Amino acid sequence: MNEMIKVGMADLNVCISPDALTTLGLGSCVGIILYDPIRKIAGMVHVMLPDSTKILNNENKAKFADTGIDALISKLTTIGAERRVLVAKIAGGAQMFAFSNNSDMMRIGDRNVEATKLKLMQLGISIKAEDTGNNYGRTIEFYPETGSLLIKSVGKDKKIL
Amino acid sequence: MSHLDLNQLDNMQFDVLREIGNIGAGNATTALSQMINSKIDMKVPKVDLLEFKELSDIVGGAENLVVGILFTLEGQIDGMMMFMMDIGASRHLVNSLVGTSYETATGEFSEMELSVLNEIGNIIAGAYLSSLSTLTNMLITSSVPYMAIDMAGAILSVPAIEFGKMGDKALLIETEFGDDNKAVNGYFILIPTIDSYGAILSSLGL
Numbered sequence: 001m002n003e004m005i006k007v008g009m010a011d012l013n014v015c016i017s018p019d020a021l022t023t024l025g026l027g028s029c030v031g032i033i034l035y036d037p038i039r040k041i042a043g044m045v046h047v048m049l050p051d052s053t054k055i056l057n058n059e060n061k062a063k064f065a066d067t068g069i070d071a072l073i074s075k076l077t078t079i080g081a082e083r084r085v086l087v088a089k090i091a092g093g094a095q096m097f098a099f100s101n102n103s104d105m106m107r108i109g110d111r112n113v114e115a116t117k118l119k120l121m122q123l124g125i126s127i128k129a130e131d132t133g134n135n136y137g138r139t140i141e142f143y144p145e146t147g148s149l150l151i152k153s154v155g156k157d158k159k160i161l
Numbered sequence: 162m163s164h165l166d167l168n169q170l171d172n173m174q175f176d177v178l179r180e181i182g183n184i185g186a187g188n189a190t191t192a193l194s195q196m197i198n199s200k201i202d203m204k205v206p207k208v209d210l211l212e213f214k215e216l217s218d219i220v221g222g223a224e225n226l227v228v229g230i231l232f233t234l235e236g237q238i239d240g241m242m243m244f245m246m247d248i249g250a251s252r253h254l255v256n257s258l259v260g261t262s263y264e265t266a267t268g269e270f271s272e273m274e275l276s277v278l279n280e281i282g283n284i285i286a287g288a289y290l291s292s293l294s295t296l297t298n299m300l301i302t303s304s305v306p307y308m309a310i311d312m313a314g315a316i317l318s319v320p321a322i323e324f325g326k327m328g329d330k331a332l333l334i335e336t337e338f339g340d341d342n343k344a345v346n347g348y349f350i351l352i353p354t355i356d357s358y359g360a361i362l363s364s365l366g367l
Contacts, residue, residue, distance in 0.1 A: 008213065
């Protein structure tokens with residue numbers, strides 16, 4: 001039975017092939033996929049903000065790039081993934097509205113992507129593929145069986161990374 | 162300024178916020194109705210405290226194609242105001258204003274039609290905010306309209322992130338409107354920052 005497991009905003013989940021993971025309508029948030037290509041185990045986290053240390057109310061780990069990635073790794077290892085073979089694919093971080101001023105609030109997509117890359121680099125996890133930035137939303141599906149990431153956007157062809 | 166915890170709003174505070182939605186959206190709907198010269202009804206506003214996961218369900222699913230027009234608010238109230246319509250409704254609205262017929266005008270919006278949509282957003286948000294400003298006796302100014310046509314989830318991620326800085330839920334004052342044959346329906350969503358909620362409530366004596 002293969003199941004498509006949904007990951008909501010500020011949420012994370014894991015799956016084992018042939019199941020797959022999806023998140024719908026990613027905007028400025030970033031979808032981070034970590035997977036173990038040998039055991040075909042994958043996890044996805046949908047983070048909204050770059051840095052948990054800047055925010056007082058930071059109990060929900062899946063909301064932040066830094067703590068979200070940590071939480072995802074520990075969940076992956078508990079279901080049998082091997083920490084040192086994990087690789088990443090990331091998508092999202094769009095700037096949905098063309099704001100005229102360049103305040104922090106407006107650049108949130110970029111900042112989410114930067115924080116994600118920094119955290120992955122610190123952990124020594126390599127990014128196999130990414131589709132980030134620009135100004136459109138994305139729906140993503142990840143299949144641990146093949147390690148492929150399907151990206152759908154409005155008015156654009158499907159992409160497979 | 163009263164301190165506000167989103168999880169501990171009482172019924173009285175909910176009622177006041179709902180009334181704000183009612184007055185603001187009432188004015189905005191009137192403006193819209195005059196613009197297209199047709200009757201538009203408005204539903205009773207809802208004040209919802211939603212988890213982020215549930216957020217995109219309010220507009221018919223995360224992948225639903227919508228037009229979102231966003232304003233940032235400044236002055237004595239900070240935050241955002243969003244006006245959302247599904248793509249069919251926007252098409253209908255533009256057609257009835259510009260006078261293009263349904264048959265000839267399908268598919269993507271032209272440059273001119275996009276600016277018509279922007280202007281619709283501007284007028285509507287202006288009506289909403291000026292009534293809010295009168296009611297609370299506070300100065301509220303809004304930015305120019307920012308428009309995006311995309312999946313509802315992606316568009317809503319922008320205000321959701323603002324709420325994410327404050328907590329794990331979003332408080333929306335949401336009003337649905339529509340005409341008799343359901344051709345024009347959409348949402349007004351007012352998203353003040355947490356401090357501004359306090360400011361609004363205390364300006365009304367709560």
